[in-house]
Amino acid sequence: MKKFLIAAAFTLPLSSLSAQPLPELTVYTYDSFVSDWGPGPQIKTAFEAECGCTLKFVVAGDGAALLSRLRLEGARSDADVVLGLDNALMEQARDLGLFAPLAAAPQNLALPVAWEDDIFVPYDWGYLAFIYDNTKLSELPNSFAALADSDLSILIQDPRASTPGLGLALWVKAAYGDGAADIWQGLSDNIVTVTKGWSESYGMFLEGEADLVLSYTTSPAYHLIAEQDAGKSALEFSEGHYMQIEVAAKLASSDQAALADEFMAFITTDAFQQVIPETNWMYPVTDIPLPDGFSSLIQPDPVAGALFIPDAARKAAVDEWVRALSR
Amino acid sequence: MSGAGKAFGIGALLVVALLVLAPVVALLARAETSSLSVSAWPAIRFTLLQASLSALISVALAIPLARALSRRRFFGRGVMVSLLGAPFLLPSIVAVLSLLAIWGRSGVVSDGLARLGLGGLDIYGLSGVLLAHVFFNLPLATRMILQGWQAVPSEHFRLAAMLDLAPRARFALLDMPVLRGAVPSALLVVFMLCMSSFAVVLALGGGPKASTIELAIYQALRFEFDLGGAAQLAMVQLGFGLIAAMLAFRFAKVASFGGGLGAMVQDFDPRRWPRWLDAGVLILAALFVGLPLGAILIKGLGGLFSGMAAGLLGAWLVSLGIALVSTALALMLALALAFWIDLEARGDRIELFVLLLLAASPFVIGTGLFILINPFFSPFRLALPITALVNAALSLPLMLRILRPAMARARENHGRIADGLGLRGRARFCHITLPQIRPELGFATGLAAALSMGDLGVITLFAPPDMQTLPLMMYRQMGSYQMDAAAGTALILVASSFGLFYLFDKGGRYAGA
Structure with a gap:
């Protein structure tokens, strides 16, 4: 084992030095x-x-x-x-x-x-979407506004640290424009917490910490194909979905x-x-x-105006998100 | 003090400077713009609030726990003292999920409350952040304070019992000096560790209100590529670390009890303190620390039984290799520094500088080193040495904080006889100092080993793709929906970290303390 260890320690950094034919x-x-x-x-x-x-x-x-x-x-x-x-x-x-x-x-x-x-x-x-457990949830909101009015709990990612988190901020901005801050304020009591990355919030969702988690419309296909579990579905929103x-x-x-x-x-x-x-x-x-497994997935429309975002607009959307949720 | 020892000490100090100052300078040199954004102020406020509260609560709870552990002997005490090292070693994502298994909305406690017809718990927010930080640091603070009590020669306890000292006198003569030495030190370490915490704070903090300076640094480096902004934030963080360390040093007074025969520490005064109170403290602490660890065990075993991931053994070996090399390096650096500054009049100032490593952001260190190395070598080729060095350096402040009082004690107790015998240099170190500092050395080395096994902060910038360590593997599995497999990997990681910690720690304590 010792030999293996030493070999492992040396071959890894050196492998890129060896001659490549x-x-x-x-x-x-x-x-x-x-x-x-x-x-x-x-x-x-x-x-x-x-x-x-x-x-x-x-x-x-x-x-x-x-x-x-x-x-x-x-x-x-x-x-x-x-x-x-x-x-x-x-x-x-x-x-x-x-x-x-x-x-x-x-x-x-x-x-x-x-x-x-x-x-x-x-x-x-892929489209961003909120994923839920279809064996537990029956009344489903069909828009951000309806979600904000509901008392469903959600897990999201931080747009300052995560790609889907950023997508969500841009999604709400594209769908609601100047009303985005109000939507975020409405959502603030639904948000259980905001994580650094996708893995944390998805893991917390699977542990039952919230009703919904921000992920992709394709996530249920993973559970269906790899785990033969048809219990996860994606919410379809009438505003259209953010396309990554x-x-x-x-x-x-x-x-x-x-x-x-x-x-x-x-x-x-x-x-x-x-x-x-x-x-x-x-x-x-x-x-x-x-x-x-992909045929059972929802087929939403893309939300307009969120495909290509100028740098300044991206920063503004993130700042607005921070301000609205920090109040 | 031999010249070689001093040279080693200065060398160790240069390594610290390389990691504390050089990255910040490198970032500033590469920065195009730099502006400390106004949105950083709430983050600074929240960072200070949560770190101060975490430190106060952890240490306040650690005092009765350490007291109970030092005065009672019971079956399983050794295991409990060792297990106290475990939470500190958990990767943040594992700690968050295991705490939620107990305290979360669908955790054990909420389930129990629901069965009683009560509402579930909602820990998200400041309370969740504090819960996690106390879980991480209460055990560490307890061990630091416990070391203080165990350094009291048993003759003192015997004498106090013989004289039948009143509780108040006993407290003033024995307990107070111990606390005076250990509490500021524990407060400082916990404060510094919590200050740079960020994934845990975000996950349990409930939203952007719970943002820390470290998150702002991460955002500046990753999203905005604002190197100057990141450097400024890093300096703010170092500044607060410096202030905290100066305060702690001002109030700390290393207890001086004189020498003893080094017999096993035995407290002869448990009568005056109700047994049930200590028992209660011990049981609550065991549950608080043990239940989340149990959740990791159960989930991990489930993950491992459903299939061992390919490459697990290889990743384990690489992690173990890094941990052992880092530990050897950390041990050399820490001993050299401790031995040197023990005899230095300016020892406090030197240690203060080393302690700043606790407030240094791993992202800034990683990026700064990358900027420094990239013009000369491909950083990938240096992945393993850099990871080992950075891991070693990051455990240095903790090791030094634990070793230095022990060194001072050894010198006080046996310095004169060693001088009388003309023992110097290595002989003095091996025959006089080492036996005296053995328990602290074991504890500190154990922490260093376990920390380097689990660390991820720096390696992500440098790791070549074919290099798999246990923490990297766990995160890759989580990123690919493999949550069960990741739980299995997490268990192997935690068990190995803890195993290393236990071996070193136990090795130090074998004398029976």
Whole structure:
């Protein structure tokens, strides 16, 4: 065991030093993407089978943290591709000038919204929604206003620290505009607590700490497919739902530009897309058949005006959230 | 004092400076703009409020508990003293979920109340934050105060009993000096630890009213990439840490009882204090600490029985390796510092500086080091050494706070005879100091080992993807809906941390204290 330990301690940091016979593409992404249960391992196998290269995922935080990491590293970054930004961050990311234009427009896209962008390629998407236990709850609110009037308890994430939390703040802002602060005040007695990340609040919800938790419309599919549990459902809101589109981009400083282009094109192929539903529990961006459990999910409309958010509007929505709930 | 010892001490101090000051300077140097936003003020206010209350409540409750533990001998006492180390070692998310299993809206207590026809509990808000912080820190404060009582030579208790001292006189002569030495120290440590808490505060605080400086730092670094703002907030936090430490040092007075024969500590005066009162305190404390730990055990066993995750063994080995290396490093640094400053006239000032590490934000340390290292090496290549070093350094203030009074005691009791014998340097350390500080050394080393096993703060910035530690694995599982598997991993993590703590702590206490 001791030998193993010493070996483990030494091979890990040194492995990146050893000579690589194949070119290496470095992709920065978030934790759950590369975990054993995420899409990472299958996508690595599939891409390596056709690229004659080594695909190396590097965990560098999710969403905004990923962007901060790239800014911190600047042009010295090892990253060739970043995978894990989303539509809420695109405008901010674009302004940094760190990314290179796409070599070719993505093929086969079938998103529920029109998509045209010369830098970012979408790789999956989902609607935010409140999830509930359908064996316990029967009277269901169908809007934020109705939710605020009800005495249902909810768990949400902090927009200052979490991607879905930020999405919720933008969702309410898009749906209610100047009335957003009133909605938040109305919701304040429904909110049990606000957590740092999705894992904490989802874990607390499963322990029975609240009636509803902020997650994705696809969450019930996980319980149905992986746990054969049909007891979770998503609430459908008449305002429309916030759509989170996760995107990838190629770094301007990449020293593997051709390989990076190849990977960007690979994102919208079936080999990549078919992995997404049952590992990332999100919708694919192309028109491929979905697993059975997905047909039972709600199919809401996207809320208008929350797709691409200028940086200043994002900050304003977060500040408004803090002020309304701090009163 | 040999020159080599002093050189080691100064080296340790440089490591501390590298982690307290260098990251803040690095952030300021890279900052484009810097403005302390107005929204930081409520966060500063709440941080100070919750940290002060957490410290006061934890220590107020720790005093009767430590008193009961020091004067009673009962079956399971050793296990209980060790288990007191456990809550402190829990990763925040595990602690939150285990506390909610007992105190939450559908926890054990709420269920019981509902069965009696009463309403459920709602702990969210300041009360939830305080509950969690007392759960974390009451045991730590108890151990720190208990060490104080156990340092009283048993001859004093015997004498007090023989003289049949009135309770008031006994308190003034024996208990008061102990408390005077240990309480400010415990208050300070708990205050500093709670000041930089943030995931727990947010999860149980019920909303943005319960925001801390640490959250503002996290937001500034992650979301806004406002390096200057983060550096300013970090300086505010360090400033409050400095003030707290100066206050504590002003009021603390290390108890001086003179030497004894080092016989087992036995209190001869339990008659005057009703037995049932101590029993009550001990039982309540055991339940308060034990029930959430039991919840972790039950959930974790469930998770492990439903399937062991692949890679668990590898992650365990990496975590264990990091913990052992960090511990060795922390032990060397702490002993070098303690040995050095024990003989320094400016010892307090040096320790004050080391204590600032408790108020340093792990995010600032991580980002600052990243900025410093990135121009020269790929930070990923240094992931393991950096993690080990930072973990070691972060346990340093606690170790030093525990070791320093013991060092002073050893010097007071046996310094003169050692001088008389001409013992210096290593011989003096091995034959005079070490046997005297053994219990404190075991406790401090145990804390360092367990803390480095569970730490996550810094490694996330540096960890290469193929490196899996137990805490990283647990968070990855939670992020992929694998809550049961994560509970299993959490149990392995907690059990291993506690196992390490127990081994070291027990090793120190074997003499029977």
